[in-house]
Amino acid sequence: MSPPAAVENQSQPSEVLDMASSVSGPLTLDGVKARRAKMKMPAGVAPVCSSDMYKSPACFTKPKAKRWDHIISSESKARQASTLKTAAQYLGNPGLISLGGGLPSPETFPFDNLTLKIPTPPHFTEQETSESGKVLTAGKYDIRNGKSEYDLEVCLNYGQSTGSAQLVRFVTEHTEIVHNPLYSDWQCCLTAGSTSSWEMTLRLFCERGDYIITEEYSFSTAVETALPMGVRAAAVKMDEQGLLPDALDEVLSNWDEAARGARKPFLLYTVPSGQNPTGATQGTERRKAIYKVAQKHDLYIVEDEPYYFLQMQPYKGANTPPDSPPASYDDFLKSLIPSFLSIDVDGRVLRLESFSKVISPGSRVGWIVAAEQIVERYIRHSECSTQNPSGMSQIMLYKLLDEGWGHEGYLDWLINLRMQYTNRRNTMLDACEKYLPTNVASWNPPAAGMFHWIRVDWKQHPAVLEGKTHAEIEEAIFKSAVNEGVLVSRGSWFVADKAVPETDMFFRATFAAAPGDKINEAIKRFGIALKSQFKLE
Amino acid sequence: MSPPAAVENQSQPSEVLDMASSVSGPLTLDGVKARRAKMKMPAGVAPVCSSDMYKSPACFTKPKAKRWDHIISSESKARQASTLKTAAQYLGNPGLISLGGGLPSPETFPFDNLTLKIPTPPHFTEQETSESGKVLTAGKYDIRNGKSEYDLEVCLNYGQSTGSAQLVRFVTEHTEIVHNPLYSDWQCCLTAGSTSSWEMTLRLFCERGDYIITEEYSFSTAVETALPMGVRAAAVKMDEQGLLPDALDEVLSNWDEAARGARKPFLLYTVPSGQNPTGATQGTERRKAIYKVAQKHDLYIVEDEPYYFLQMQPYKGANTPPDSPPASYDDFLKSLIPSFLSIDVDGRVLRLESFSKVISPGSRVGWIVAAEQIVERYIRHSECSTQNPSGMSQIMLYKLLDEGWGHEGYLDWLINLRMQYTNRRNTMLDACEKYLPTNVASWNPPAAGMFHWIRVDWKQHPAVLEGKTHAEIEEAIFKSAVNEGVLVSRGSWFVADKAVPETDMFFRATFAAAPGDKINEAIKRFGIALKSQFKLE
Structure with missing residues (x-):
């Protein structure tokens, strides 16, 4: 059981404000170095930090977020600041010896150093x-020896629930460079991965008996996380760009509290880019329209965005090579569809960020971005649950992203991933055009993510005449595919509200995992299964 | 947001049972190699595993745990197995290509290798x-290249909520060697640290409105974790050996449901060794007596044991050198007070294990040991929250503990820690005898842990005559100590049930963090503060 981490150093808000008057404009790639030179990394083990230390002064000139007190859950409202942390205020006293905290001495960490070999x-x-990879070393006392801004002494001890200052700095800068929020008091807080942060988000907002709004097909684990808390999904229809704003408006406008036995939903869970399972990506106009409906009904938006940087080059038909990669960082950043975070004027968006799809799922480190009042509640919960994301993961990510690559190198990596995923997606689409019977199978080319969503016109299946159900036919096709040697996911697994009968039938195929030749072979097998099921050959 | 991990391989229960008939006796240090030779490490990314694969056959001949269905919470009962994991059954099909899961390809993990330098x-x-440290290397494809049983390809991808097979094997063997549970169906499951596992344990068992039993002074974060869930602490009196069995019996026997507005408590949270904050350690007879009361009242026991291996050599008075270290592994293991887990015949104990105090808090990896039915519910929750402990942490721990040290080397490390903590504790006690005014300050030498608990006879404080309260005098002493340049923790911070007024006054001082000379100086300062507060000089 971990004691709360000690505080050795605290940022001075006055310093932040002083800087606000001296520089203007959002943080850019070029601006990072100048900005960093003005803000020293806090010293010691588990120093307190916040995004305010790393945001550009321009941020502080913007209006503040609205207040969301009315949708904070009773559990979250009841959270108090940690008793033990009240002692932390004295730790800055010069010469003070602390016998207060329960932090072990770094001598007892049995690691002298760690090295990582990473791409250049x-x-x-x-x-x-x-x-030609670069080898980076993390020693135990690199900070006090002036060798690095982060080291094993710090990362191997307890940390703050915000995450280490070193990594909070990186994700804050990254957030401003990519999303540049429109209100002033946004904050980043590291998480133990988005599965964890979604669970904590649900507990932050929802009471037993509540409904949340989801897409009609949704990431099943997200829905399964909510159900045991007594929180159900009210599903909204989708098209090839995902969630339909009019359908959202309709569900909310016609909400019947008595019939549903629940208050009107106030929280939307959405995966705007490369949605799981449908692969749908909401375009810019779609996002604006959804945001407008959210404002109309005072709906708070949780955008779960693991696939944001898996936005791909446009698909231009079978066997057509992809466009060349973006020519500059600026072109790349401009090619990305604006996030909900970036169009959020009210502070009504909580963004779940993840390294899982772009660096490594095994890190179990992600971050959230939201209004300070929400992030503060999140931190209070973390202190009594995940405590802090793995320090071992944090130093590996820091060495890679900050010391190894910097923001530019990370964008290079993301552009590289974009091209890799484009190629993978194209391989799958080419194979689909070649092998799938298009009289029963149809699809839209996914613009982002890992998933291809194949609609099957099940009404044409011969067993319909025998009175077989949707579920039976879906299972027959699934098993036939398995027999042919390919595993795909059944669309029904992703139905958010199981009480609503499915009219269409889908199968989800991922192009993320298997190598190109296997993707081709797998789709060929799925084609054979479909043809045999539908008696097409 | 993380998809559930794929299953590439599954243990065969029949294999486990076959082995049960061929070997007898619990797993010993010598037996680990022979046992390992018989059980292959499951292959592939995120293979399913369980402790049953690594327990000795002798375990399976023991009686099963009792059933605990009657104390599982409604939230936990509502948890279903993950929909997406149902597809995993097909992954073993020869030649099958999976387009099912959402796991990224290892090519997209930007780490070629990792090295660690560890003590020999x-x-x-x-x-x-x-x-003279040893350098261990983890490459990306060490498993398929036959170089190691664990590698970056596996640890950097999603994993099972049990934790990786590689580390589950180590902690299972360690658990059997140290605790050798008396019932058959115990299981280990890795956690994201004990702060997280305690939160999940509360949600596994408790409903809003429940009381849990705690020690009267308790780890304040543990109590603060429960309160926002609507779970309150019913505190039980302690002496120098911690929780008093008779007082426990009394609280439970006289529980008045109407007066309390809550059902009789069924869950005990206790820190048996080196309790935080009191430093008290329950002796063997004390533990047996508590267990007996638990059986009488059908109380389930959560033993939070981060300090178990910080049991120290006996303190024999000021300036007396400690006894020499245990002469053998066997002597060392025999010197440890039996855990609740090791005397548990009913399966009524959940043990929270931690690497935080013995390896590194930054790993955010621990494990639980409990009856299979409880661990299964815990895993269902993990799948919708922490997902899996950091793979980066897991490979660092695996390299250190398993590949680097083995069980023997780990015990050597723990014996070394025992001596280090003994020296630290002795330094503090020597300083207390030298500098503290024994007419107002008194203490018992802690036998385990990080904490020294100093009783102050506050009734002798001059301000009592002026009508100052307990809280005011405690604050005055605390602030006087801070002014003298030493930070200690106030006993009142740890009062589990704030409705019960404190009669005694305590301060907690840790000997874990500061170096020896600083400990001496800090206690000297605390002595000055006490003398000045009590007008003793």
């Missing part, structure tokens, strides 16, 4: 990394 | 490690 941008292939 | 037992000092 833009040479990102495994072979290039093996041949 | 028994040369554990930082200087020895720097000079």
Whole structure:
């Protein structure tokens, strides 16, 4: 059981405000170095930190977020600041010896150093990394020896629930560079991965008996996280761009509290880019329209965005090579569809960020971005649950992203991933055009993510005449595919509200995992299964 | 947001049972190699595993745990197995290509290798490690290249909520070697640290409105975790050996449901060794007596044991050198007070294990041990929250504990820690005898842990005559100590049930963090503060 971490150093808000008057404009790639030179990394083990230390002064000139007190859950409202942390205020006293905290001494951490071999941008292939990769070392006392801003002494001890200052700095800068929020008091807080932060978000807002709004097909684990808390999903229809604003408006406008036995939903869970399972990506206008409906009904938006940087080059038909990669960082950033966070004027968006799809799921480190009042409640919960994300993960991410690559190198990596995923997606679509019977199978080319969503016109299935149900036919096709040697996911697994009968039938295929030749072979097998099921050959 | 991990391989229960007939006796240090030779490490990314694969056959001949269905919470009962994991059954099909899961390809993990420099037992000092430490390397494809049983390809991807097979094997073997549970169906499951596992344990068992039993002084974060869930603490009196069995019996026997507005408590939270904050350690007979009361009242026991291996050599008075370290592993293991887990015949104990105090808090990896039915519910919750402990932490722990040290080297490390903490504790006690005014300050030498608990006879404080309260005098002493340059923790911070007025007054001082000379100086300052407060000089 971990004691709360000690505080050795605290940022001075006055310093932040002083800087606000001296510089203007949002943080840019070029601006990071100048900005960093003005803000020292807090010293010691588990120093308090916040995004305010790393945001550009321009942020502080914007209006504040609205207040969301009316949708904070009773559980979250009851959270008090940790008793033990009240002692932290004295730790800055010069010469004070602390016998207060329960932090072990770094002598008792049995690691002298850690090294990591990482790719040197833009040479990102495994072979290039093996041949020309850079080796970074983290020693135990690199900070006090002036060798690095982060070290094993700090990362191996307890940390703050915000995450380490070193990584909070990086994700804050990244957030401003990519999203540049429109209100002033946004904050980043590291998480133990988005599965954890979604669970904590539900507990932050929802009471037993509540409904949340989800897409009609949704990430099933997200819904399964809510159900045991007594929180149900009210599903909204989708098209090829995902959630339909009019359908959202309709559900909320016609909400019948008595019939539903629940208050009107106030929380939307959405995956705007490369949605799981449908692969749908909401375009810019779609996002604006959804945001407008959210404002109309005072709906708070949780955008779960693991696939944001898996936005791909446009698909231009079978066997057509992809467009060349974005020519500059600026072009790349402009090519990205604006996030809800970036169009949020009210502070009504909580963004779940993840390294799982772009660096490594095994890190179990992500972050959230939201209004300070929400992030503060999140931190209070973390202190009594995840405590802090793994320090071992944090130093590996810091060495890679900050010391190894910097923001530019990370964008190079993301551009490289974009092209890799484009190629993978194209391989799958080419195979679909080649092997799938288009009289029963249809699809839209996914613009982002890992998933291809194939609609099957099940009404044409011969067993319909025998009175077989949707579920039976879906199972028959699924099993036939397995027999042919390919595993795909059944669309019904992702139905958010099981009380609503499915009219269409879908199968989800991922192009993220298997190599290109296997993707081709797998789709070929799925085609054979479909043809045999539908008696097409 | 993380998809559930795929299953590439599953243990065969029949294999486990076959082995049960061929070997007898619990797993010993010598038996680990023979046992390992018989059980192959499951292959692939995120393979399913369980402790049953790694327990000795002798375990399976024991009686099963009782059933605890009657104390599982409604939230936990509502948890279903993950929909997406139902597809995992097909992954073993030969030649099958999976387009099912959402796992990224290992090519997209930007790490070629990781190295760690660790101490070579028994040369554990930082200087020895720097000079003669061993360097261990983890490559991306070490498993398929036959170089290791664990690698970056596996640890950097999603994993099972049980934790990786590699680390589950180690902690299962360690658990059997140290505790050898008396019932058959115990299981280990890795956690994201004990702060997280305690929160999940509360949600597994408790409903809003419940009381849990705690020690009268308790780890304040543990109580603060429960309160927002609507779960309150019913505190039980302690002496120098911690929780008093008779007082426990009395609280439970006289529980008045109407007066309390709550059903009779069924869950005890206790820190049996080196309790935080009191430093008290329950002796063997004390534990047996508590267990007996638990059986009488059908109380389920959560033993939070981060300090178990910080049991120290006996304190024999000021300036007396400690006894020499245990002469053998066997002597060391026998020197440890039996855990509740090791005397548990009913399966009524959930043990929270931690690496935080013995390896590194930053790992955010611990494990639980409990009856399979409880661990299964815990895993269902993990799948919708922490997902899996950091894979980066897991490979660092695996390299250190399993590949680097093995069980023997880990015990060497723990013996070394025992001596280090003994020296630290002795330094503090020597200083207390030298500097504290014994007419107002008194203490018992702690036998385990990080904490020294100093009783102050506050009734002698001059301000009592002026009508000052307990709280005011405690604050005055605390602030006087801060002014003298030492931070200690106030006993009142740890009062579990704030409705019960404190009669005694305590201050907690840790000997874990500061170096020896600072400990001496800090206690000297505390002595000055006490003398000045009590007008003793």
